[in-house]
Amino acid sequence: MSETLPKKSTVDKPRIERAVREILAAIGEDPEREGVLGTPRRVADAYEYLFSGLNEDPTHHLEVGFAEDYGNVVVVRDIHLASLCEHHLLPFIGKAHLAYAPKGRVVGLSKLARVVEGYARRPQLQERLTAQIADALYGYLGSWGSVVVIEADHTCMTMRGVQKPGSITVTTAARGVFEEDDARRAEVLGLIYRGGLGR
Ligand SMILES: [Zn+2]
Known part of the structure; x- marks a missing residue:
């Protein structure tokens, strides 16, 4: 084990x-x-x-991959996301969109969803969650680079305080080639945003 x-x-x-x-x-x-x-x-x-993700290192879902010489970017949109903000322990719910440029190895789509889940099931900040997934897809999976976009409705904002129902928080993180190269990042963000967010 x-x-x-x-x-x-x-x-x-x-x-x-x-x-x-x-x-x-x-x-x-x-x-x-x-x-x-x-x-x-x-x-x-x-x-x-x-909070079961606190006892888990979600990168283990990326251990089993396929050797694949796929030269393009893999984009997975609309992965359901539910987490609890660490400031209020109230849910934030939304979607994660992931992209990575495989360096000879790809993983199954369900594994990507498991990585999102593993990091989401702990007291979280949306910004940190976004960065952790991007780091896993870049550093752990060993890709050329990764982009993660998360859009979420924070019930700590929409149920109390400023009470702005329908407001969505969007966070992004880019690693590797997508961090270094503005044009490549813009291209991938275009693929992610195609069809629009928040739908
Ligand atoms: Zn909060």
């Missing part, structure tokens, strides 16, 4: 349950009320799943 395979969950669920009961009491709810009695356990189960 490789060391990079997902480890067993280290989430302390009883501790989450105690904390959620405390939150319910703190907001003025009755933690014994029938409707919320099971809530601490359900939240603990949900958090174990939503």
Whole structure:
């Protein structure tokens, strides 16, 4: 077994349950009320799943690739993305668009989605998530370069505070040849943006 395979969950669920009961009491709810009695356990189960990426090095999904002399850029659009912002532990939901220029090795499309998931399932910042995926596709996969665009709706902004429903945050990261060469980056961003974002 490789060391990079997902480890067993280290989430302390009883501790989450105690904390959620405390939150319910703190907001003025009755933690014994029938409707919320099971809530601490359900939240603990949900958090174990939503933060499972903390125990994972998502680059292990890129270990199995195919030797392929494909000279063009691989672009995968519209990978569903759901994460929790580390500032509010509220969801941000959107899409990731990935591109990389293979250097003799490509990976299956489902593996790319797994990499996105692995980095998304931890307290995150959209900017860091974007950079981590770009680094994995460049450094770990060993491509000529990578471009990642993420567009997401941050519920911490749309449910509270400035309350701007429908506002989308877009972040980009470019590595390797796409970082160095403006024209190549523009070309790939054109492929990613074709058809428009936010749809
Ligand atoms: Zn937030």
